[in-house]
Amino acid sequence: MIKTDVLVIGSGPAGSSAAKHAALGGAKVIVIDKKSEIGAPKRCAEGVSKAGLADLGIEPNVRWVTKELDGVRLVSPNGTNVWLTSDEIELPEAGYILERKIFDKYMAMDAARAGAEIKIKTLAHGMRKEGDAYVVTCEHMGELFEIKANIIIAADGPESRVARWAGLRTATKATNMESGIQFEMVGVEMEKQDVIEFYFGSVAPGGYAWIFPKGDDIANVGLAVITNDTDKTPYEHLKDFVANCPATQNAQAVEFNIGGDPVGGMPKKIYDDNILVCGDAAGQVNPLTGGGIISGMKGGMHAGIVAASAIADGDFSKDRLKEYDKNIRDDIGHEIDKYLKVKDYALSLSDEELDSVADAFQDVEFEKVSTTELVKNLIKVSPKALLKLGKLL
Numbered sequence: 133m134i135k136t137d138v139l140v141i142g143s144g145p146a147g148s149s150a151a152k153h154a155a156l157g158g159a160k161v162i163v164i165d166k167k168s169e170i171g172a173p174k175r176c177a178e179g180v181s182k183a184g185l186a187d188l189g190i191e192p193n194v195r196w197v198t199k200e201l202d203g204v205r206l207v208s209p210n211g212t213n214v215w216l217t218s219d220e221i222e223l224p225e226a227g228y229i230l231e232r233k234i235f236d237k238y239m240a241m242d243a244a245r246a247g248a249e250i251k252i253k254t255l256a257h258g259m260r261k262e263g264d265a266y267v268v269t270c271e272h273m274g275e276l277f278e279i280k281a282n283i284i285i286a287a288d289g290p291e292s293r294v295a296r297w298a299g300l301r302t303a304t305k306a307t308n309m310e311s312g313i314q315f316e317m318v319g320v321e322m323e324k325q326d327v328i329e330f331y332f333g334s335v336a337p338g339g340y341a342w343i344f345p346k347g348d349d350i351a352n353v354g355l356a357v358i359t360n361d362t363d364k365t366p367y368e369h370l371k372d373f374v375a376n377c378p379a380t381q382n383a384q385a386v387e388f389n390i391g392g393d394p395v396g397g398m399p400k401k402i403y404d405d406n407i408l409v410c411g412d413a414a415g416q417v418n419p420l421t422g423g424g425i426i427s428g429m430k431g432g433m434h435a436g437i438v439a440a441s442a443i444a445d446g447d448f449s450k451d452r453l454k455e456y457d458k459n460i461r462d463d464i465g466h467e468i469d470k471y472l473k474v475k476d477y478a479l480s481l482s483d484e485e486l487d488s489v490a491d492a493f494q495d496v497e498f499e500k501v502s503t504t505e506l507v508k509n510l511i512k513v514s515p516k517a518l519l520k521l522g523k524l525l
């Protein structure tokens with residue numbers, strides 16, 4: 133049997149971040165992933181904020197940045213645009229579109245350089261408690277073997293099973309699981325090449341549609357829906373969106389991506405004796421945007437740091453590991469709660485109300501205007517939308 137201090141299950145962004153920080157903290161770390169190529173296939177529109185990468189101490193790298201962004205275009209159901217670009221406002225932060233297949237591999241390489249041992253094409257089948265450790269049954273190329281670890285870090289993504297093997301109730305409710313579906317396309321004709329576009333309303337019930345530019349005429353074109361909120365399949369919504377959007381009239385798909393995105397926030401308990409849960413497996417996703425790369429990596433970072441210090445103390449109990457829960461909630465919990473409210477508000481609006489809101493914001497000079505003036509604008513165009521906002525705050 134192989135023995136280690138920390139076993140990270142899943143080498144997505146969250147798992148690699150956890151492995152890197154646990155190794156940097158001096159723990160013996162193994163990270164396993166069932167994939168034969170880390171990062172592929174991608175299930176992501178690949179957008180991250182600059183500030184998020186900076187918080188994690190990660191320098192952007194030409195190997196995995198495909199496009200630097202200058203802002204956002206919001207499109208309401210009737211086609212009203214709100215542009216939030218540097219021409220219009222002092223942007224608090226812009227971002228990048230990544231090449232996840234390279235980024236994820238690069239993050240795993242970072243973990244390896246920090247001292248973690250990576251085992252690819254290695255599936256965790258199940259685990260059992262043995263003394264003050266877990267024994268995980270793994271499979272590599274048809275062969276079964278076991279790894280014994282004092283601390284397990286479950287970073288096995290949106291369909292996570294590892295936390296549940298340990299008795300944690302981390303499963304996402306169907307009503308909080310967005311179904312994301314996307315084409316990577318060539319021949320996309322965007323109005324501005326360095327702006328990400330979001331389309332709201334019945335085009336994507338419970339979510340939104342997006343076009344994220346990747347340079348030249350290439351873009352990720354996708355949408356996320358809550359399937360309970362619609363009679364159409366996510367694929368039917370995507371085909372309709374591509375057929376009707378002016379930017380994709382001459383575009384062709386070169387890749388098809390599909391995946392779940394847990395947008396209900398973090399479950400109550402994401403740690404226990406000998407286990408920490410991070411990334412999508414712990415609902416560390418922005419509930420409004422569905423973005424989980426940065427927040428998941430922050431989860432991984434906090435999990436890795438606490439795991440290493442618990443190993444150094446020789447204490448793997450839940451009382452020791454709850455420090456992780458405090459640290460990650462202090463770091464991203466407030467943001468998640470705030471965006472849950474904004475999402476609830478956005479989802480409560482009809483297509484007409486969304487159009488009114490877009491109208492209220494259309495000619496606003498964001499830098500110069502006060503919140504009171506924005507509210508006055510909203511009262512003029514849609515008192516109903518304002519009332520709903522008031523109820524949620």
Ligand SMILES: Cc1cc2nc3c(=O)[nH]c(=O)nc-3n(C[C@H](O)[C@H](O)[C@H](O)COP(=O)(O)OP(=O)(O)OC[C@H]3O[C@@H](n4cnc5c(N)ncnc54)[C@H](O)[C@@H]3O)c2cc1C
Pocket residue numbers: 141142143144145146147164165166167171175176177178179180254255256257287288289290312313314354389390391392393410411412413417422423424425426428
């Ligand atoms: C369509 C779509 C678009 C998105 N767009 C964005 C975006 O633009 N920006 C953004 O920030 N986020 C986006 N997201 C969310 C983002 O992709 C996830 O939040 C992010 O990948 C979470 O990272 P993770 O490491 O937690 O999980 P994952 O990236 O899912 O990694 C989990 C890893 O665990 C491995 N694994 C699972 N089970 C086992 C097992 N039993 N044994 C071994 N290995 C296992 C998997 O192979 C996988 O490599 C999007 C999601 C979807 C579905």
